[in-house]
Structures are given as C-alpha cells and as structure tokens.
Amino acid sequence: MRAEGCKLREIALRFDVSISTVHRWVVPGSWERARQYRRAHAEEHKAHNRRYAHEKRGICDGCGSQMGVGYSRDGLCLGCRRERRERKRGTIQHLWIAGATIRQISEAVDTTPGAIGVEMAHMRRDGWDLPFREGYPR
Numbered sequence: 001m002r003a004e005g006c007k008l009r010e011i012a013l014r015f016d017v018s019i020s021t022v023h024r025w026v027v028p029g030s031w032e033r034a035r036q037y038r039r040a041h042a043e044e045h046k047a048h049n050r051r052y053a054h055e056k057r058g059i060c061d062g063c064g065s066q067m068g069v070g071y072s073r074d075g076l077c078l079g080c081r082r083e084r085r086e087r088k089r090g091t092i093q094h095l096w097i098a099g100a101t102i103r104q105i106s107e108a109v110d111t112t113p114g115a116i117g118v119e120m121a122h123m124r125r126d127g128w129d130l131p132f133r134e135g136y137p138r
C-alpha cells in the first residue's frame, strides 16, 4: 500500500497533477465511487453545515434569523444593519430639512457631530436630498 502511494506520488509529480487525480486515473471506478459517496452523504453534510452555522454564527438580535457569512460584531445580520442605517439616514434627512443643527441631529441619533458630517456626505454621494445650507461647510 505504501509502495502504491509512492508510485502515485511519482506519477503526480511527473504530470504536475494532484495525487487524488492520479488515483482517479489508475484505480478503476474510483471517480464514480467518490461521486456516489458525495451523493449518499449529501444530507448528512448539509445538516452538519446547518448545525455548525447555528453554533458558531449565532442568531441576529434584530430579526432572530440565522447569521450569514459576514455577520456584524454588534449582533445584527447584514439586512438588519442596512435597515437600521436607512432608518437613521431617514431621521437625519428629516431633521436637516426641518432646520435642525448638526449638533441637534447628532444628539437625536446618539452620535457625534463629526460622524453626522461624514454620514451626510455619504448620503449625498448615495443620492439623498440634503440641501446645502448657509454657514455649513460643503
């Protein structure tokens, strides 16, 4: 068996392919067996992946759904984070158009005036209507 492995390795090196590829070449039916194995265990693998995601990624604090890949550190899924951001942007726009100062807006959404300035610049870039005002930097 060990000698067999050495031979496979030699062939793999000579043809610059993986050992498993050589194995498929030289062992009759190995390709078909591997495929059958994958099919036979597909449900088992799916269940394992679901269990893993449930244990390691956790649940969104916002909507209670399974966290996906790229979950956020504050416990919200990407969808809930996006939703929260849009809500916050709506509040900023509403207050700005109503004539609130940057400081008042920052207090309303619980952040700093500097952060509001940055967010408003991003909002304008994204197409939000935030009219420029006398006395405020552009």
Ligand SMILES: [Zn+2]
Residues within 6 Å of the ligand: 060, 061, 062, 063, 064, 065, 076, 077, 078, 079, 080, 081
């Ligand atoms: Zn969520």
